[in-house]
Amino acid sequence: MSKSAVLLITCPDQKGLVAAIAHFLFEHGGNILHADQHQDAELGLFLMRVEWDLAGFALDFSEIAARFDPIARRLGMKWRLASSSHRPRVAVFVSRQTHCLVDLIHRYRAGELGCEIPLIVSNHPDGRWIAESCGIPYHQVEVCSGQKEKAEARQIELLDENRIDLLVLARYMQILSPTMVARFPNRIINIHHSFLPAFSGAKPYHQAYERGVKLIGATSHYVTEILDAGPIIEQDVVRVSHRDGVQELVRKGQDLEKIVLSRAVQWHIENRILVYGQKTVVFA
Amino acid sequence: MSKSAVLLITCPDQKGLVAAIAHFLFEHGGNILHADQHQDAELGLFLMRVEWDLAGFALDFSEIAARFDPIARRLGMKWRLASSSHRPRVAVFVSRQTHCLVDLIHRYRAGELGCEIPLIVSNHPDGRWIAESCGIPYHQVEVCSGQKEKAEARQIELLDENRIDLLVLARYMQILSPTMVARFPNRIINIHHSFLPAFSGAKPYHQAYERGVKLIGATSHYVTEILDAGPIIEQDVVRVSHRDGVQELVRKGQDLEKIVLSRAVQWHIENRILVYGQKTVVFA
Amino acid sequence: MSKSAVLLITCPDQKGLVAAIAHFLFEHGGNILHADQHQDAELGLFLMRVEWDLAGFALDFSEIAARFDPIARRLGMKWRLASSSHRPRVAVFVSRQTHCLVDLIHRYRAGELGCEIPLIVSNHPDGRWIAESCGIPYHQVEVCSGQKEKAEARQIELLDENRIDLLVLARYMQILSPTMVARFPNRIINIHHSFLPAFSGAKPYHQAYERGVKLIGATSHYVTEILDAGPIIEQDVVRVSHRDGVQELVRKGQDLEKIVLSRAVQWHIENRILVYGQKTVVFA
Amino acid sequence: MSKSAVLLITCPDQKGLVAAIAHFLFEHGGNILHADQHQDAELGLFLMRVEWDLAGFALDFSEIAARFDPIARRLGMKWRLASSSHRPRVAVFVSRQTHCLVDLIHRYRAGELGCEIPLIVSNHPDGRWIAESCGIPYHQVEVCSGQKEKAEARQIELLDENRIDLLVLARYMQILSPTMVARFPNRIINIHHSFLPAFSGAKPYHQAYERGVKLIGATSHYVTEILDAGPIIEQDVVRVSHRDGVQELVRKGQDLEKIVLSRAVQWHIENRILVYGQKTVVFA
Numbered sequence A, B, C, D: 001m002s003k004s005a006v007l008l009i010t011c012p013d014q015k016g017l018v019a020a021i022a023h024f025l026f027e028h029g030g031n032i033l034h035a036d037q038h039q040d041a042e043l044g045l046f047l048m049r050v051e052w053d054l055a056g057f058a059l060d061f062s063e064i065a066a067r068f069d070p071i072a073r074r075l076g077m078k079w080r081l082a083s084s085s086h087r088p089r090v091a092v093f094v095s096r097q098t099h100c101l102v103d104l105i106h107r108y109r110a111g112e113l114g115c116e117i118p119l120i121v122s123n124h125p126d127g128r129w130i131a132e133s134c135g136i137p138y139h140q141v142e143v144c145s146g147q148k149e150k151a152e153a154r155q156i157e158l159l160d161e162n163r164i165d166l167l168v169l170a171r172y173m174q175i176l177s178p179t180m181v182a183r184f185p186n187r188i189i190n191i192h193h194s195f196l197p198a199f200s201g202a203k204p205y206h207q208a209y210e211r212g213v214k215l216i217g218a219t220s221h222y223v224t225e226i227l228d229a230g231p232i233i234e235q236d237v238v239r240v241s242h243r244d245g246v247q248e249l250v251r252k253g254q255d256l257e258k259i260v261l262s263r264a265v266q267w268h269i270e271n272r273i274l275v276y277g278q279k280t281v282v283f284a
Helices: A017-027 A060-074 A099-109 A129-132 A150-162 A178-183 A203-210 A248-271 B017-029 B061-074 B100-109 B129-135 B148-161 B176-182 B203-209 B244-267 C015-027 C061-075 C099-110 C128-134 C148-160 C178-183 C204-211 C246-269 D019-025 D059-075 D098-110 D126-133 D148-161 D179-183 D205-211 D246-269
Strands: A004-012 A031-041 A045-054 A078-081 A089-094 A116-122 A138-140 A166-170 A188-192 A216-224 A232-241 A271-275 A281-282 B006-012 B031-040 B045-053 B079-083 B089-094 B118-124 B138-140 B166-169 B188-192 B215-222 B233-239 B273-276 B277-281 C004-012 C029-038 C045-053 C078-083 C091-094 C116-123 C138-140 C164-168 C189-194 C215-222 C232-239 C272-274 C278-282 D004-012 D031-040 D044-051 D078-083 D089-094 D116-121 D138-140 D165-169 D187-190 D214-222 D231-239 D273-276 D279-282
Touching: A004 A017, A004 A060, A004 A271, A004 B006, A004 C061, A017 A031, A017 A045, A017 A060, A017 C015, A017 C029, A031 C015, A031 C029, A031 C116, A045 A271, A060 A078, A078 B089, A089 A099, A089 A150, A099 A116, A099 A248, A099 D098, A116 A150, A129 A138, A129 D126, A150 A178, A166 A248, A166 C204, A188 A248, A203 A248, A216 A248, A216 B233, A232 A248, A232 A281, A232 B118, A232 B215, A248 A271, A248 D246, B006 B017, B006 B061, B017 B031, B017 B045, B017 B061, B017 D031, B031 D019, B031 D031, B045 B273, B061 B079, B079 C091, B089 B100, B089 B148, B100 B118, B100 B129, B100 B244, B129 B138, B129 C128, B148 B176, B166 B244, B176 D179, B188 B244, B203 B244, B203 C061, B215 B244, B233 B244, B233 B277, B244 B273, B244 C091, B244 C246, B273 D138, B277 D044, C004 C061, C004 C272, C015 C029, C015 C061, C061 C078, C091 C148, C099 C116, C099 C128, C099 C246, C116 C148, C128 C138, C128 D148, C148 C178, C164 C246, C189 C246, C204 C246, C232 C246, C232 C278, C232 D214, C246 C272, D004 D019, D004 D059, D004 D273, D019 D044, D019 D059, D044 D273, D059 D078, D089 D098, D098 D116, D098 D126, D098 D246, D116 D148, D126 D138, D148 D179, D165 D246, D187 D246, D205 D246, D214 D246, D231 D246, D231 D279, D246 D273
Parallel strands: A089 A116, A089 A166, A116 A138, A166 A188, B089 B118, B089 B166, B118 B138, B166 B188, C091 C116, C091 C164, C116 C138, C164 C189, D089 D116, D089 D165, D116 D138, D165 D187
Antiparallel strands: A004 A045, A004 A078, A031 A045, A188 A216, A216 A232, A271 A281, B006 B045, B006 B079, B031 B045, B188 B215, B215 B233, B273 B277, C004 C045, C004 C078, C029 C045, C189 C215, C215 C232, C272 C278, D004 D044, D004 D078, D031 D044, D187 D214, D214 D231, D273 D279
């Protein structure tokens, strides 16, 4: 597969946006592979993702930004350029439940995820076996009561050493500090085991059981300072009945969690997500 | 189709329950058509629905209760007996949006619902055409600001005159008074246009749009004194995306509402729902 | 809502397509409302739907085609131009089961469908009540054994008189002749009551019951000469179990049929469907 | 969790069945934990699953069969007795795609599956890493063209040595011989990567792509002599669009395959499946 480039653009909606972007690509011989756009009429906002073939494109990838910049300035764009050959560096955080970790690792090994996973961080030893079976370093950083700061200092050290681009909380059962969150704006993906905004906070399956819902869900979202309130990336649900106790809800939910988290990670890696306000646009 | 009888039973879980019930039916020549049971281990509760053929049954339907009563007393049962040939009398309440009403009426006409619908009550004229096309009386009871009591008095008069067993709120956008709710315990079914407990209260589609969820839902539930907190009967969801504005959410949601409400009404009519605590068991 | 125009384009994939189209719109002051495109890499095909505001557009709607034609010729496009204010004329064909008809009529009355429905045609009287409640002429054209040609001649007469653009087979249980099909290429939408290609032909719910499937489906598709093999527009499924006899499959399936058919009709009316080969692209 | 026993019963429907079974359990002090039954009215068949607590039960597990036998004979039952503490021995067969294998192994390690997995058999080396990470013997038995008999002889040797109860084909891409199938009646579970009966045979995702379906599915079923025609245990689907090429169908489908296969395996292990004719009843 040849290399491609992706432009992600957000700007005030106005006439001529598509023409300007398409013309820029065409004049340098770009063959558009995928293009998707969205207007938020209420906010007067235009969002676009365009991906084109770098084979036959007149500009080097390294030149594109400088050449596109004047257009972007003229039209008031916030934009980001990415290369399909760039593999972001992902750290996976996990606690005792390893189903999401194992799922991600298998996808990674199978070549489904276009990223590097240079390390796994956990406050428990449970995921070590799968990490070791793949030769990925597994760092056990315990989070002792009242000493979260110390643990986080070590985590940040590890993330810095490994030049991490994206943090995936694959059922990591600790709340990150605002400092940590601020270091990775829209670059921490969490899986919450309920259909948010229902059942935010602790023990959502217990809450769902108590309420007697007929469907349970899972939600992947970017982490912000406010617990379980960040922009939602993906959600899914599965049917349950009175026959399902809390244990069955947990089991059924875990199958959702794996899928809902892995979709979010994949879309992030493939530069398919644009965040605006408290929402996402996913050009999937 | 021959007539059948249904027993709905709730009691403390204990040995010999099924044996006692099955023996009672067998000794009078009953052929069980369907039986379903559930144990709530946490609460030590046993719930059962059993339906049997009245053809060849040694007891007249009118005798069954008296004969079953001693068994029920001995085992501490709360129970209810129903005949499949009994058609409960249902009143449908509706406001301006008539999609649920039209859906129910069509099912009623097509013979899907084993009930009578002797009247429709509305605070608006919008549903009159469909009522009239079927010859069902349509009572427009306006609910003027500050005069809800007066309107409810008229509604209760209508319900009494028509000996109503079940009230269906098919997008009726008024909150019933505690008095009204108390007259029909577990016999008022409402459709709420969100996946409860997310987005309870007013304008749930607007709330869902603001939050940026990726699925929207609908919930049918029994009405209790606490708004949108009654026992959930059925829920379903449909996928949405950033492409869907509030209007599209409303449209997609309406298709859910029709299905989720009609399932609840049908199950109620067929005596398939047992309420315990804040939950339902649906033997569907 | 102001008027908008839609261009639907199919052509060989090549560089500069988007630039050419976007430039054409921009130079005449067009504000793009929605744009969606698809490349079929295997076939080297480019498909696009672009919708723009006619308010502020420099060309009259009647002038657009002539002005766009040179671009289309140069790039080898097959294309179609539509105005959002044009309401296509739709004939609904139905037999004895009226659930899809009632559903379409309610959406039509509620203003959901941007079309006219000047007539309903049926080989049975069952749908007359709903037609009459809305004042839509209901033509009962009986299809006697061995006299299908005669019936079809009458149907074509009715369709011609009413200048019909789209034929919707809302559970019309007769097979149309090749002549009839040829008169409305990609303009006859049928609802088949199974998940095609499983269970094509007669009595699909019976077939599904015999096979013991755990989900049943419905499929809306354009009608071609080959039975149940036309391009699929939409499909959906619902879960069933051993508890569901054929009657329950029919009931559950009918809820699917209504939704799956109405989506297809709406997308067609909104010019969201492009057919290529035996498939559709739906820009929904 | 205390031990429980399960009775699975199939017999001609007749009065007194439930009474006889419930009485048998009650007279020996059995506390029913779960009971589920089904009547196939068309075939006049009664199917039941009843699970009861062995704590407090007057009979030893080893005595139950002899005591129940007279009742079973009298009522013409085919029946099977199982203990919840019995862990069936499962062999997993896999080829190059390991997603289902990894999924099963993780569930096994997490304690979700009440079975033993004493060996994995493959015609390829791809799954060796996950087997080794858990210490499960991995037998690579190559299936050379024209020498399938030789491979199968070796496989049967392995299955016999390991006293295997259940064979799980976790994307094993070889067709088993009738001899092999006959050795494990209703004890070989396969995952087929389509919504059967659509797209049986080879390359179902390619078939689905060609046909332009809007949903793809997966089906787990018991293996019989006729390819892809055995009794269906579970099915599920996921939505796809024109944006999804064959590769995306494969990816999306793999997530289904894992879930649909693991549900079938779990239900089989928990003695929840009754086969009759070409269908299953799943008491889930």
